[in-house]
Amino acid sequence: xxxxxxxxxxxxxxxxxxxxxxxxxxxxxxxxxxxxxxxxxxxxxxxxxxxxxxxxxxxxxxxxxxxx
Amino acid sequence: xxxxxxxxxxxxxxxxxxxxxxxxxxxxxxxxxxxxxxxxxxxxxxxxxxxxxxxxxxxxxxxxxxxxxxxxxxxxxxxxxxxxxxxxxxxxxxxxxxxxxxxxxxxxxxxxxxxxxxxxxxxxxxxxx
Numbered sequence: 220x221x222x223x224x225x226x227x228x229x230x231x232x233x234x235x236x237x238x239x240x241x242x243x244x245x246x247x248x249x250x251x252x253x254x255x256x257x258x259x260x261x262x263x264x265x266x267x268x269x270x271x272x273x274x275x276x277x278x279x280x281x282x283x284x285x286x287x
Numbered sequence: 288x289x290x291x292x293x294x295x296x297x298x299x300x301x302x303x304x305x306x307x308x309x310x311x312x313x314x315x316x317x318x319x320x321x322x323x324x325x326x327x328x329x330x331x332x333x334x335x336x337x338x339x340x341x342x343x344x345x346x347x348x349x350x351x352x353x354x355x356x357x358x359x360x361x362x363x364x365x366x367x368x369x370x371x372x373x374x375x376x377x378x379x380x381x382x383x384x385x386x387x388x389x390x391x392x393x394x395x396x397x398x399x400x401x402x403x404x405x406x407x408x409x410x411x412x413x414x415x416x
Contacts, residue, residue: 227325230314234318235310237311238307238311268324275327283338
């Protein structure tokens with residue numbers, strides 16, 4: 220496993236914390252803030268996943284497609 | 288003992304996804320994708336060794352390089368298409384997954400055309416005119 224697996228727990232933690240903040244902000248009556256927080260967390264996690272997907276495609280190209 | 292690592296990772300991730308899915312299904316989906324990619328990459332490193340051995344054998348047996356290259360490309364296309372289709376199906380979009388699989392099949396067929404041409408030419412030469 221060449222990849223440090225902290226990212227898995229990072230993503231899970233981000234998800235849980237964002238859900239918590241969302242609930243708290245909703246209880247306080249700030250709906251729009253809650254949605255922005257959710258969107259921001261989603262963006263961060265999506266960025267991590269996108270970087271890893273780029274890595275994956277590069278690896279597959281190197282392994283199967285003769286480095287073209 | 289890579290398999291223990293993979294299975295442990297899968298179990299831990301399943302647990303985390305079960306926890307998150309109640310609150311935010313989007314994060315659960317992204318987490319599943321992430322772990323799938325990690326497992327896939329760790330397998331690709333192993334596959335590279337096998338393919339290196341295959342390549343060695345092919346050069347020693349003086350097989351036409353076109354064949355091996357095409358077959359490897361086809362295997363790569365199959366892996367990528369399968370991965371994409373599974374991720375898409377996990378997100379609940381079965382129809383898009385079917386389209387991805389269709390694209391994979393068509394592209395594999397296009398890749399196989401040179402080999403089919405060679406085979407048919409050989410058969411035509413063997414057949415008495």
